[in-house]
Amino acid sequence: MSTGDITDGPIVAGTDGSERGTDAVLWAADMAARRNRTLRIVHAFSALEGFGTGLPPSAEIYETIEAEAGRVLASCHDVAKAVASDLRIETAKPSSEPIPALIRESRSASMVVLGASGRGGFTGMLAGSTAVGVASHAQCPVVVLRKHEDGSAAPADGPVVVGVDGSPVSEEAIGVAYHEASLRGVPLVAVNAWLDVEYDSAFNQARLYFEGGPYEDDQERLLAERLAGWQEKYPDVHVERVVVRDRPRHQLLQRSATASLLVVGSRGRGGFSGLLLGSTSQALIHHAHCPVMIVRHERDAHRG
Secondary structure, eight states: OOSSOOOSSOEEEEOOSSHHHHHHHHHHHHHHHHHTOOEEEEOOBOTTTTTOSSSOOOHHHHHHHHHHHHHHHHHHHHHHHHHOTTOOEEEEOOBSOHHHHHHHHHTTOSEEEEESSOTTOOTTOOOOHHHHHHHHHOSSOEEEEOOOTTSOOOOTTSOEEEEOOSSHHHHHHHHHHHHHHHHHTOOEEEEEEOOOOSSOOHHHHHHHHHOOHHHHHHHHHHHHHHHHHHHHHOTTOOEEEEEESSOHHHHHHHHTTTOSEEEEESSOTTSOTTOSSOHHHHHHHHHOSSOEEEEOOHHHHHHO
């Protein structure tokens, strides 16, 4: 996915039957209805979950677990149909751990949607291992459905916010963000926060205070160049350009409070080549106040 247009595959919602999982189904159903896509609801279950004996479960136990998975999917199917009665819906209940099952689904999906935390999660809890694991390895964009601290949903008319740093995966994130803003009919806020090291150091503090105007001019030029082609493709999208001397995570977390969606690359220009999920994207899926879409570079996605 190098053009910014999301593929024609289904929108996959991963659910475990929890409230957060149901929220993911609702959000994905709305996306699928607006895009005329199939919604695929996936509830992966492990037959050994909760038994811990290392022995295969009996046929009776397996049937009980599978029946519960069927009930979860039936309930989610009804919830999704209430969003749009003509929505095309598929369901799947692979007998597998959730992370590998959803990564397999990502190979043919247009996006995977997950709750920030699942069954057993507490209000305000950091994103669960499933969200982090799938975002790290999926081969399509992954949306981690986060809300405001009071539990309220992000405003539907809020802007789409995208982090821009000039890296290859950032290029793909820009395209996806324009696409999302156009479909939603909302503005796009493109943020280039160019104090991009993720830790405090004497060098970083010196850079903050002694780098002058020319460097900031370079960053403004970089942002303008990265947006130019996309503005021609999506002339209907109003764009606000933000160039600021700050850490990306700080700027993006602040702006998530009023955004409808936050779009970032899986790792930026400061990431190590073997790092699947950078520290900025991890911070956002743990702490943002709106849904976060993680976009991986096509080359990295195939490698992951």
